Amino acid sequence: MKDIGEATAPAEIHKQMLEVDLQGQCVRWYRGRGTDAWARKFSSISQRSVPDYLFGRVLFGSRIKFATEFKRPGTKLTQKKDGTMSMSTEAQHEEQKAMRLAGWFVFECDNFDKFKATV
Secondary structure, eight states: OOOGGGOOOOOOOOOOOOHHHHHHHHHHHHHTTOTTOEEEEOOOSSOSSOOSEEEEEEETTEEEEEEEEEOOTTOOOEEOTTSOEESSOHHHHHHHHHHHHTTOEEEEESOHHHHHHHO
16 A cells, blocks of 8 residues: 555646637627627527527627637538538538528637637
């Protein structure tokens, strides 16, 4: 049996950031931009593959609306049927294309600094 004096310090635990953690960080930052910074979790009973969050704001008299598909930090890009690279599934990618055609700005995000820079 070992003596307690032989014990070593516990190994450092590194928690990997999850998609939900990144969403929370980005949404808190965005809502902190002002009282008109609107952000809503988007889900649909009848539609799969919709973006995670919708955002809106009026800035300098212009209406701004965008959607973000959050991904776990470090998610790899894959080539889609249309030849573009995306972190999203094929179905999510198609939904994002449809939203862009309807006038939305849609982007994928796996990094808080990227979110801030894009917004």
